[in-house]
Amino acid sequence: MPLRKGPFLELAAYLESKRGLVTRRWLRAVRSDPAMEQAGRLSTSQLVDHLPSIFEQICAVVRAAPEQTNPLHLRDDARKHGRDRWMHGYQLDELYRELDQLQRCVQQVTREFFAGDSASRSTQIAAHRLLEDLFSATVHTAIKQLIEHQDERVAATSGERDRALSAQKKSEERLRIAASAAGLGIFEWHGPTRTGVWENSLMYEITGQPESLGPLSCRAFVRELVHPDDAQTLITHYMEAMEHGGDFHETFRIQRIDDHVTRVVKMYGRFQAAPDGSISAFVGSLEDITRRTAAEESLREADRRKDAFLATLAHELRNPLAPIRNAAEILGQLHADMPPEVEWVRATIARQCSHLARLIDDLMDVSRISTGKIQLQRKVFDIREAIRDAVEINLPMAEEHRDRIHVGVPDMPVLVDGDRTRLTQVFSNLLDNAIKYSDDGASIAVDATAYDDSIEIVVSDNGIGIPPSQLGELFSPYVQLAAPDGRWRSGLGVGLSVVRTVVQMHGGQAAAASDGAGEGARFTVTLPTMPAAAARMPDDASRPGHPARRLRVLVVDDNRDAAESLAIILGDHDVRCAFDGEAALAMAKEFHADAVILDIALPGIDGLEVARRLRALPQMDNAILVALSGFGAPEDRARSREAGCQQHFVKPVNPEALIDLLNSYAPGRAGDGECP
Template sequence: MKPSKSGPFPELAAHLQGKRGLITRRWLRAVRSDPAIEPAGRLTTGQLVDHLPSLYEEICTVLRAAPEETTLARLHSDARKHGRDRWLRGYQLDELFRELNQLQRCVQQATREFFAGASLSRSAQAGAHQLLEDLFSATIHTAISQVIDEQDRRIAATISERDRALAAQQKSEERLRMAASAAGLGIFEWDIPTRTGVWENRRMFEITGQPECQGPLSCQAFVRELVHPDDAQALITEYTETMRHGGDFHTIFRILRIGDRALRIVEMHGRFSTEQGGFIRSFTGSLADITRRMLAEESLRETDRRKDAFLATLAHELRNPLAPIRNAAQILKQISADLPPEVEWARVMVERQCAHLTRLIDDLLDVSRISSGKIRLQREVFDIREAIQSAVEINLPTASERRDRINVSMPSEPVPVDGDRTRLTQIFSNLLDNAIKYSDDDSEISIVAAVHDARVEIVMSDRGMGIPVSQLARMFEPYVQLAPPEGRGQSGLGIGLSVVQNLVGMHGGHVTAASDGVGKGSRFTVSLPTAVAFTTVTIRTDEPAKQPSRRLRVLVVDDNRDAAESLAVILDGHEVRCAFDGEEALSIAQEFHADAVILDVGLPGMSGYELAQRLRRLPGTARAVMATLSGFGAPEHLVQSREAGCAQHFVKPVNPETLIDFLRNCERPML
């Protein structure tokens, strides 16, 4: 619609230009107070007035001169911009119309105010009002047309996007089917309302043995004719639970192939498709024959079990000869306090090497136990400083031999942690052993413990050979080991740090390694959560060795003659008899009423557990205190010892002082 050619009205245009601020304020109040223009409440004043100045200026321009076609092009352009802006801001057609109509009313009001003070004819006034009416009509029409065009384009784009999405979905489904076929997956679909099989690909027929000519299996036929009877109910339960609660379906079960009845293990994935209103339409799934994979995994598990059994047996066989060797060193110590220097050197060397070999065996077994989840922490709340101090005491002889200085800085107050005292001591001992191993002689090693934000950090630093940057990320992997310093042979198995990382993780902490490079030392930081308070208070004092308070009758049973006889020499403060198998022990027990029995678990013909139970049934040893000695130290072995009625389970090679203390604490009166 073109505006009428009634102008020009330059005086009116000048008046409207001067009243632009007043008109804008009136318009803003009208728009914001109109509840039918809902989007206006979300827009700022700047966003509302965005295109108003341009529209207003073009209307005044038309009022100044005759409205030709060329003079209206800018007005139409501004109207289209305004319409697009309002569409993008969520305006509906009626909201856009009411907003521009409010602007027209405000301009017409200002025009009436102008004519009230001007001496113009009624026809001139009517012409001006008509011109404004035509201009706003054209503006509103153009803006609304722009909104309609935008909506049409959006609808067309949506339809186009839908078509493209459908085409892409079809291509995706085709690619999925090709990929499933290439991966050996059977694909199928079951119709839920009719309980029929809708479709199966060729691989599905191959897995199930169902002839293609007979068509796809229904869900009932699948369970009835194919699934192993022992697995059918579990499959049905899982299927119905997923149907009821939604989500992805996944399970593994056995089938007996149709035709040859071959046993296969399959894995099923699937999902229920729902229509509007939550109505379940179908179930689409995939089936994979994983028999080979499961057999391979079982073979690996069996290999792992055999490996664990081998390591346990190896540890047992290595610990057996260590026991008499360590006993021999203890006997040399008991013979005289003033041994010749050469003999004392040999005795200390034997003890040190026994301790080193024992640690290697323990670390090797710990790697296996950790990987199989067999380690159980014996937790207690205690002062972490005690574990650090114990680790220093364990490694002090080696450090002294190499003239290394261990500087320890710890908080003056106790630091409670909830953890396994033995395992935490092992962590710090392993780290300190590494620091000594990879440092030159006459070096300094520092241990600094500090509490920060409910965590205790223990930093162990050395000035040794350092860690190459390329190796830092792999330091905690099993069997990764740096080359030793020049002049020293390879030592250890490369599993100590792996054990450290796993044990720290089991305590809810973390450990990190850092180094400034080769030759610049290394730092290991252990971070552990602190406990709220102590549950028990342990006060340790170093007491001088006590002599036996009374002489006990002790029966030692071990098929390793050297181990039994050397232990008897160590326990010379008591009356000791030795037996080298279960039958001999039972025979001796008939007349030697032992107060204590120390027996080896791995006896020939009769296990130590069985022997302990039979000794309990003899009058002379029914009340004897019993302890087992074994090269096996897994938790299940400790349980077996307790079930056999033994008070203690010692892992070879046991410290002789530990056995002496055990006998000292026996309170059974002499018979």
């Protein structure tokens, strides 16, 4: 149905009568905009210099509608305006904001005109779209003129040309996005009635609303478009934002009106207030982020699969390591006067087994760190113990390479509130690096200096050094220093990443320094300390030595080599083995075990279910359940604890730790859920 000319003539006359009102509103908006610095330096007469002619042309275009619409009528006036603003120092963004404010004022007066008029909705939409197209052409013409003047100035300043062109392109791109709202649906709802005032064409594309039906009202938007499961949350947040003012933003799902396809959208908007303080309008934008959301979910799923793969890989690698390490331990227990060749074999197996176990731990740690899953088991302890433990761990490798480790620590205890195991890992990784990146026969030093409220530990070597260009990225995951002589250095490139993260989690700092290639390296760890009175240090003499009595121990593992080798190691006790869950449950009823060492990944009935069933047996009331698994993540430990296990060891377990646990066990204590 063709549009009538009458309403447009009446609108043009109304706009002419409201010229003064539009000018006052526009001046107030421009003056109050903090982003328009140049406008604040102009007088009122300078600001409105071109306004009469521009306004006259606006009215002329409206009068000519709908038979003849040419939004380029303002070309000459727009060029003059752009040239004038350039002479006053305007930037592109400022020119756009000034003309955009003028458009808003004209559109507001237009809405006020139609509020008391009986014109059809299609006429109202056509009028608003006409003004939108007119101002779009005006903005681009004025900007083009300003850019031409900027180009002339850039061409005249050859020394600044590249920088100015780059800045101009960035500004022009920002303006293009703002002016055309590329990718965004724009809409406006009338405040008091919440009816739809207008929408741009992209809004119709996103929502699937036929353009012939006009813009959606606020109520129709929620009832007909928003996914039912998201509607109440959207309404709640919308009402809260309206009550408190400010910006509104929300991500939710919609079901397109034309094809009912579900999409994910993001809405940004702002409530506009009338002079009396009431809400006059809500102007917002809608962005379809379905593809982005799907891509992000795909990345999260890939990350979950990666974590699952790493956990399974670690489990599969740790399982065969357990009997290998046990076998090395058994060899060490057989004869003190074994041939040197046999002792060399035993020591090599034990050393390489520990090295592989540490590589697996580092790989799992960097994965857990990247997802924020690592947790500290804090207690107050003497940091010198962690340093001594780290030296002890790395001493076999140092002796193999004929390296000398010099340790200098304070004479008195230095207390820190931290995770002893994790801090031992920090110093062990640094010593491992020093050995790895030094030639045989190197000199390595660990020096600790205590201050009032901190301690500084420096691990230094005289090895291959670090080029200055690589110092900045040395602590990043999977970064490995290349040897200048081309020799390959073993490792995964994750040890230093673990060092930095663990130290930062303790409130400390880790730093690397070197004088360059061939000049060695220094790694400094700084940690906060505790006052000496903060805790009573444990008495080493109280640690258990030999077993208080011979215990009945049930070892459950489907890996026969692992179970039988562990039984040999625990030979001071009465040990029996079961190789699946059913056999373990049957044996437990007759054996009356004091302790059960239980593999979690059993075939058939898994270890967690076995633990739950064992806990239900009256014969096991006072028994201690110890989980032994290739899975060692915090969630794995939590699951074993929930199933009734008081301890959780990760394969390959240090036999001494398991022996100490059994030796310190007193029958009758396990039932209360506490474990030594």
